Amino acid sequence: MNVSIENTEGGVSVASAHGRLDFGASAEFQKALEGAVAAKPKALVIECSALEYVSSAGLRAFLVAARAAKAGNVGFAACGLQPAVKEVFEVSGFSKIIDVQADLAAALAALA
Amino acid sequence: MSHSFRVEATAERLPEANTGLDAWWTSAGLPDEARFAFELVLEEIFMNVVMHGSPPEGPACTVEVTLDRRGDEVCMEVADDGVRFDPLTLEDPDTSTPIEDRRVGGLGVYFVREMMDTVHYRYSEGRNHLTVSKSLGPTT
Numbered sequence: 001m002n003v004s005i006e007n008t009e010g011g012v013s014v015a016s017a018h019g020r021l022d023f024g025a026s027a028e029f030q031k032a033l034e035g036a037v038a039a040k041p042k043a044l045v046i047e048c049s050a051l052e053y054v055s056s057a058g059l060r061a062f063l064v065a066a067r068a069a070k071a072g073n074v075g076f077a078a079c080g081l082q083p084a085v086k087e088v089f090e091v092s093g094f095s096k097i098i099d100v101q102a103d104l105a106a107a108l109a110a111l112a
Numbered sequence: 113m114s115h116s117f118r119v120e121a122t123a124e125r126l127p128e129a130n131t132g133l134d135a136w137w138t139s140a141g142l143p144d145e146a147r148f149a150f151e152l153v154l155e156e157i158f159m160n161v162v163m164h165g166s167p168p169e170g171p172a173c174t175v176e177v178t179l180d181r182r183g184d185e186v187c188m189e190v191a192d193d194g195v196r197f198d199p200l201t202l203e204d205p206d207t208s209t210p211i212e213d214r215r216v217g218g219l220g221v222y223f224v225r226e227m228m229d230t231v232h233y234r235y236s237e238g239r240n241h242l243t244v245s246k247s248l249g250p251t252t
Contacts, residue, residue, distance in 0.1 A: 024123065063211070
């Protein structure tokens, strides 16, 4: 699992998640997202097209980051979910509390 | 024919449990797209045992995973010699709670229930046994 964060010209940060977000990877992922939110971008988008797996421990990281974003008035969205990851978001109800967009372009448009 | 392996119930050993499942899945020639649900369910059950199964002062307990294919169905039993506990007694989380109040606790067991077709718990010979199964759909 790794996550790289890039800042777009529009003031939106994009965190690209790669690999497996299991229990062992969740703490580092959460820290990276919290750091990205603390930098006060206009919005943070989690780009998930290379994210193969997420468990409840991984969802916790999404939840903590989304909450911090909301508290800090930073926009927040996830995009590009693979079918398995999408299923976890839907079964958990997370797709109702986190803005899920089809791809990065859609996410940037929604947060503009 | 069923396949079993044992893993010490510590967070560091979670990848080992997953590797055991993957190796069996591949050797059994099962479809990749159906593996995710079992990987997820195994992590959730395994981590539940890691968090709650071992006595605070004692050594970590041991998890034994048994995998079997019966027709178009895959069965997985996760047994542990930790503290007696039926995770199926946990209440489902409220998945409609707003973000500020949302808790992740209980979500793991909820996933086990939702992602599998059948889920059973029994306690016998000093071990918890959680048995799950899921149909892979019609095989071609």
